[in-house]
Amino acid sequence: MYGARGWAVICLSSFIVFVIFPVLSLATPQDSAFHISQYWVTLLGKVMCFAIVAIAMDLVWGYTGILSLGHGLFFALGGYSMGMYLMRQIGREGQYQSDLPDFMVFLDWKELPWAWWNSDQFWWAALLVVLVPGLLALVFGFFAFRSRVKGVYFSIITQALTFAAMLLFFRNATGFGGNNGFTDFKRILGLPITTPETRMMLFTFTAFVLIATLLLARWIVTSKFGRVLTAIRDAETRVAFCGYNTVHYKLAIFTLSAVICGIAGALYVPQVGIINPSEMSPANSIEIAIWVAVGGRGTLTGAILGAGLVNFGKSYFTQAFPEYWLYALGLIFILVTLFLPQGVMGLLKKKT
């Protein structure tokens, strides 16, 4: 899968996130020059979630040539699945001191809607995180790929799907907190969610998932399966005429990608402490595509790099020059598509 250098890089980064980072963040005094503040732990944790999403996006877009604008939805669904559990973990500590989540008390509901069945169990939440995005992708993908919805068509209808889901989740009656979504979490697995220790735990777990996702993706793209995916991207008809059922291949990778997104969403929510329907806005899904494009489509390292570059850029810009962030993001979209079809990885390759 990787050469010696590749493994060395992976081991080094693992060492940094699993050992150095926790030590610097938890064991150094606040005023030490080496101390890593909560801000950075949260930011990096967030970016790692995005990097996982970028890998998932790269698998379907970079490798298989399917530009999905529904990945924000899968991400949010994973987030909501986890969010339900976190809402139940609040218990009676909410504003209204009720067993029901605050927003339900506010809406004057007397019992949990059916979708919340078993939502106080972590294992159930973990199952939903995988099943909800996975099943949606499977069913939607089945219909779409079977009827040969391709290219821009596919992008547009996934966007419509995301948009419809956003409208649905904005409704209070849907039962997921409407506009405000879920927030004010207190505990996860019984642990208080805001302490540095819990945060570091979430951080290292996210790092673990990122590395695992990377290795899984790497294994996929270097297998014959991966070569079929790339072949579908380049000449789908030929693949079909070679005797491959392209629908199954596309469906498999699309569903896997959705599941990965769901997991990333589930890791994201406890770290940022909020999930609401705006995560489903079409803009978010398109932004995922641009992370991949910036880093370089069809390279996994590129996807991670792109997610990092764009999101660190975003967090810097939105603090330093908030009015100019949209200009910058818009320019990135235009410049990358016009001048950097291979992304940053293409630039790096050219130089070496």
Place this chain on the structure above:
Amino acid sequence: MRTLKFILFVFCLSIACPAQAIDKAAVEKLALGEADERSAAIAALLAEGDPRTAALLQAVSEGDMQTAGKRVLIVKGEQATDAVSGEAVSPLPEGREDVVANNRLRREIEGALAAFKLLSPERTARLEAAKALAGGADAAMLPLVKKALEKETDPDIKPLLELTASSMEMKSGDKETRLAAIRRLGESNSPNSRTLLAEAVTDADEDIRIAAQKSLLAVQGKLAWGERAGLLFAGISLGSILLLAALGLAITYGLMGVINMAHGELIMIGAYTTYVVQVLFRKTNFFDWYLLLAVPASFIVAAAVGMVLERVVIRWLYGRPLETLLATWGISLMLIQSVRTLFGAANVQVENPAFMSGGIQAFAGVVLPWSRIGIIVFAALVLFLIYLLLTKTRLGLFVRGVTQNREMAACVGVHTGRVDMWAFGLGSGIAGLAGCALSQIGNVGPDLGQSYIVDSFMVVVFGGVGQLAGTVYAAMTLGFANKFLEAVSGAVIAKIVVLVFIIFFIQRRPQGLFAVKGRSVEA
């Protein structure tokens, strides 16, 4: 303004006939009594229908009423009149106290004053008052309404008053009165009487229940037609809005194959152009005519922006639709931010010209706003012009030629690049026109375009790419579907259902409603 005139009129009346005194006891209660007594006093005064009552009530609510012992005065500056006799009082007595009106009393007085307008000689004032009362009135005003009803002859106002009177009587204690009222309500055709009757259907008294049931059916029958017609209109209206929003896209995406995610922002630019023109006209005397300039201006500005985008960005991406999608999304972000920088993030106010405001009452309970009617006509006009442009002009010929066979068109001497630019400009310009139209019925803000982009694409894709006729059918179908579902399930669910329907429809029929079957569909 009208209120002032009216009060003046009442005031003149009161001066003209000072001899006639109004109910002394009622006036005293109004000024000195407890809360409930005061309310009763208002009712009593209303029942009399004396023209001076209005001025009297006005004085209470404006704090001009004072008392001196048992004597009630209306004091304006240094002049005072006796509230009962209407005679001037001079000099002002000592030891006066203000009559304080609390909020409840003020509200009651407001209602009473509104009811009083029923006696105004001006038809518009009476009509307005009658409409206000039909929306729900206090039973205390019944005598006044009856009094007005005796005098009323206007065919527009009289039914309204009858309805109001009936609905008031419905609430009275007397069974016979109620039954009579219910029967009369059965002859009306207003949604209000339906609500009233629906309440009465659950009444404790059986006779009333039966009578109400009968009347309710009659009203519902009459209302159903109005509602159907209203729904039809709403469907056509939404359909024409969708059509306007999607027509430009039908050209840039449908004919040229350019997937322009900034289409919504071109609509927004059209709307802002209209806003700017409107602001400029506000300083002149020709405000009502600003649309005459706004329509071409929004077309030209959006077209110019579109052409610049085509030359600078989009043309480098022909044949790479996914890249075009991303780049044009980037453009849309920048356009949104530029508008925020220029005009601020908040919505701006675009005022309708006078002839576009208001509406016509076509059916019972259905008002068709002029602005919506205007948009339907406008959409039809734009559609017709595009049809002419595409079928009868050289540009149309070239556009069709280039989109069908680029190489061939180039071979026979068509500047394909220039045609691309003009065609894209045309599509963008139409988006601008859509923005101009939308500014007449909704908010204009930087995010205006975002809310239309998904809808526009759905219309074009649903209708079948490359089919102008398909776009029209799709827009109308979706407009109707949306409105009919809305009546059943509420707006948000309707929208979701329509979106999900299109998603599945496209999967069943990827070519859209109007398919062009051919060898070259797939490469």
Place this chain on the structure above:
Amino acid sequence: MTDNANASNESGGFGHIATEGLDTTHGVVLYLEDISVSFDGFKALNKLTLSIDVGELRCVIGPNGAGKTTMMDVITGKTRADEGSAFFGQTIDLARYSEAEIAHAGIGRKFQKPTIFEYHSVFENLELAMKADKRVRKTLVSVLSSGEKDRIAETMKQIRLNDSADRIAGLLSHGQKQWLEIGMLLMQEPRLLLLDEPVAGMSDDETERTGELFLSLAGKHSLVVVEHDMAFVEKIARKITVLHEGSVLAEGSMAQVQNDPKVIEVYLGR
């Protein structure tokens, strides 16, 4: 051959043709009867009837728009016939299967424009085309056996690309791409090969060798070659079918066809 078809049957219906082995007991590999296809009123095929024998090399010629490509589309499942029936062997009704299933059953197709996987190496192109279990979970864990590697090497030699195993296919010359595509077809071990203008854009030398290759394949496989290059057709053809306006105008040897008055009229005009 029959064994292989059976193997796919055994592996279940997931994406694969689930039929008994190819039955060619009557010596016919492909049988088209009264096929009609129309696009918006334009009849691309009009009651076309055609049969191909096992091991036959058939050339199909005809003016533009005669329906040659549409015929191939119908056989390979890309286009569905409005009327008529298409059978592969005695038993496989092609109308009931998808492109992938038809390909897996043993019909290989070469397009007019060479379609290969431009970003894969020559070796990988052949590997992807190779007859194997082509279901998702098998490809995830598939490892090439030495026998399979040998077969790929053999085919590379056959198409004269044995020096370019690791070259990215997109960098090959046009002629080489055509050959690679033919090689990919061979890796599929098809019973029937459909070749749409296989020598277009080839040099004389390459054309010559392509002709030799086809002649050597005939017998083992059945071939249908659509070609405009009459010199090439003359060189390889034993039996020629002339299509015109969606149906068969004439059929027979080169000499027979050339002397057919109907053919002369169509080709030379009146």
